[in-house]
Amino acid sequence: MEALPNKSVYFSLLEIKRPNTSRLVKLGCQPLRRNARVSLRTSTCVCEDPSHSSTIIKKYDRHPQNVDLPPILPKNKKKPYAVPLKKMQRVARQDKKLAQMGMEKPLDPPKNGLLVPELIPVAYEVLEHWKVLIRGLSQLLQVVTVYGCSKCPEIHVGPVGHNIQDCSGTGSERRRSHHSWVKGSINDVLVPIESYHLFDPFGRRIKHETRFDYDRIPAVVELCIQAGIDIPEYPSRRRTTPVRMLGKKVIDHGGPVEEPKPYRSEDCISLLAELDTYETLKAQSPVPSDTRRLAERTLKAYSSVRSGVRRLMRKYTVKACGYCSEVHVGPWGHNAKLCGAFKHQWRDGKHGWQDATIDEVIPPNYVWHLRDPDGPPLTSALKRFYGKAPAVVELCVQAGAEIPDSYRPMMRLDIVVPDTDEARFVA
Incomplete structure (x- = not known):
């Protein structure tokens, strides 16, 4: 109840609850009388369905109307920590104490080298959706055009490149910050993030001199392998006894195990054709017959991969460099x-390892949303x-997929884009 200044009326809001009836909201006004006990009230009743109202409120709370665009992190500063x-x-103080x-540090799976049984099906689902995502993007690129700037990391999904002057690459001053567009590829849409494959993540660390002895595979695939997937071309050690640690030192590795011999390169290349975007570039993908259905399936696979990787990263450790895009799957970095x-000169080229986020393992690579191609x-x-x-979302949407509700606020679909002459009159 709130009185208005210099006015002799006030507004009241009452709620009356009755069994088996809809909610009644009374809006009314009455005159103010000083030193009076009784006052007259004129009310207006408005009936509202409570289920409809609660549905709207829940939907608004889940997805706001608009959100800010993702910030561009400066390159002359370290990335913020994922963990406070x-x-x-x-x-660290508890471990040191x-x-x-x-006393040994208490470790639960998978921190002690053992698998988490309930996450093994999640790893298999992530790998299958990863294959669907790569195969779908390679086919959709035959229908939807993607451009990439040859001077900076900016890309654009659409028939022609945009004219937004925000290029910061080489020679941008001469071009007045206009982009130099060239034809893009799947690596521009789905940024490849690779990691070293380790037979034993708790074994010896990768040194600078021995880095060529290890294969580089997509970080998502390496995470699935360490979570329980068995791929013959990329074997992984499965422990039956847990690892024991005293502070930061491993005092019991579970006994020595001989690493199996690597497979032939032909077998690995045939496998990477389904799991790696680089091998997809060498093969010619067919033109899809039903573009809209393929776009829906690809977009669903992208959401499933991100949600599955997020679940795996809650248990399995993934490290990322705080300065560059390097990612390492394992308890500690290489x-x-x-x-x-x-x-990097101050660190002798070493990475500044910290806990990774989902956007560092699967970079979203935001692009401008094009409403009308x-x-x-x-x-x-x-x-x-x-x-x-x-x-990936913009590519699938332009191919005919429905826009997911979680991406609508950032796309700003409810904002009317004025003409160029009208923009200066907008507040």
Whole structure:
């Protein structure tokens, strides 16, 4: 109940609950009388279905109307930690205290080298959806055009490149920040993130001199292998006894196990044709007969891969460099000196390992959302009215797939894009 200043009326909101009836909301007004006990009230009753109202509220809470565009992280700073720094320091102090007391660190699967049985089916589902995603994108690229800038990482999904002047690559001053568009590929849409394959993640670390002794495979595939998938071309050690650790030192590896001999390169190449985007570039994909159904299936596979990888990363450790895009699947990072990002000279080329996020394992690679592919290209003057979406989502949407509700706020579909002459009148 709130009184309005300099006015002799006030508004009240009452709620009356009755069994087996709809909710009644009374909106009314009555005059204010000083030193009076009785007052007259005129009310207006509005009936509303509570189920319809609650459905709208829940839908709004789950997906807001609009969200900010993803920020561009500066290259001269380290990435933010996925785990709060104080929490990591507290865990480190506890481990150090146990080590000083001579007590082993308590480890649960998979931190002790054993598998998590309930996550093995999840790993198989992720790998199958990963194959569907790669195969679907390679076919959709025969229908939808993708452009990439030859001077910067920017890409655009559409018949022609956009005219937004935000290029920061080489020679951008001479081009007035216009992009230099060239034909894109599947690696521009689904950014390849690779990791070293390890037979024993708790074994010896990869050194800079021995880095060529290990295969590089997609990080998603390596995560699925360590989660329980058996691929003959990429064997992995399955322990029956847990690993024992004292502080940061492994005191019991479970006994020595001889690593099997590597498979022939022909077998690995045939397998990577389904699991790796680089091998997909060499093969010519057929033109899909039903583009819309293929786009729906590809978009569903993309969502399933991200949700499955997110579940696996809650248990299995994945490390990412805080300065570059390197990712390593395992309890600790490798020692290969390959980092060339910010202040790499101070670190002698070593990576700054920290806990990885889902966007570092599967980068979304946001692109500008194109509402009308047949309309005029996007311009810098109307940049603030445009939305963004992951490249895979934008590709599938332009191929005929329905826009998922989780990506609608960032696409800004409810914002009316004005003409160039009208933009200066918009507040």
